[in-house]
Amino acid sequence: MLRGRKVRLRAPEREDLPLFVRWLNDTEVTRYLTLYWPLSMAEEEQWFENLLKRENDRVFVIETEEGKPIGNMGLHNIDWKNRKAVLGIFIGEKDYWGKGYGTDAIKTLLRFAFEELNLNRVELRVFEFNTRAIRCYEKCGFVTEGRLRQSLFRNGRYHDELVMAVLREEWKV
Numbered sequence: 001m002l003r004g005r006k007v008r009l010r011a012p013e014r015e016d017l018p019l020f021v022r023w024l025n026d027t028e029v030t031r032y033l034t035l036y037w038p039l040s041m042a043e044e045e046q047w048f049e050n051l052l053k054r055e056n057d058r059v060f061v062i063e064t065e066e067g068k069p070i071g072n073m074g075l076h077n078i079d080w081k082n083r084k085a086v087l088g089i090f091i092g093e094k095d096y097w098g099k100g101y102g103t104d105a106i107k108t109l110l111r112f113a114f115e116e117l118n119l120n121r122v123e124l125r126v127f128e129f130n131t132r133a134i135r136c137y138e139k140c141g142f143v144t145e146g147r148l149r150q151s152l153f154r155n156g157r158y159h160d161e162l163v164m165a166v167l168r169e170e171w172k173v
């Protein structure tokens with residue numbers, strides 16, 4: 001288990017899957033994610049079975065200090081040769097948005113990525129209209145490296161996506 005100031009990160013269990021399905025069927029959450037189909041338990045179970053077989057994708061449940069699960073995050077496409085990975089995160093319990101949990105979870109995972117996994121770069125993509133997430137990533141040391149123009153079609157029109165990344169040499173706890 002990884003410990004932050006406000007959160008703990010633990011491995012997901014099969015018993016967590018109904019919670020993930022509830023979070024991921026909330027369009028207020030998924031409007032910021034690449035997911036767009038309604039999600040069934042069967043699909044989520046299949047995702048979990050596949051996850052167990054993949055070495056280059058690790059998912060964590062974000063819990064409060066009291067042990068309440070509030071969201072999910074992961075390091076994906078871990079590339080051991082080039083020492084980089086893609087970070088993904090969502091807090092499914094919307095009451096916990098904007099209260100510093102995301103920042104603490106990301107800082108905790110970055111510390112693990114740089115100091116334990118010996119990664120050199122953590123990157124992500126974020127929708128341009130997701131200003132809360134962008135602010136959160138900036139607080140964690142991510143810088144914007146590029147703009148993918150009209151890369152996303154949502155709600156009847158195209159939007160840009162930003163590519164952001166943090167390097168080990170510029171990362172602060």
Ligand SMILES: CC(C)(COP(=O)(O)OP(=O)(O)OC[C@H]1O[C@@H](n2cnc3c(N)ncnc32)[C@H](O)[C@@H]1OP(=O)(O)O)[C@@H](O)C(=O)NCCC(=O)NCCS
Nearest residue numbers: 032089090091097098099100101102103131132133135136
């Ligand atoms: C993105 C997410 C993980 C961030 O976690 P969080 O706990 O909400 O973020 P934090 O509270 O740590 O930081 C958010 C920052 O943005 C600010 N903020 C909050 N709402 C904002 C808004 N609508 N616009 C701009 N900034 C906003 C906060 O004030 C805070 O900055 P500050 O500390 O300088 O005041 C979380 O909001 C979430 O899961 N959202 C839905 C799914 C999602 O967007 N996932 C990311 C996909 S790339």
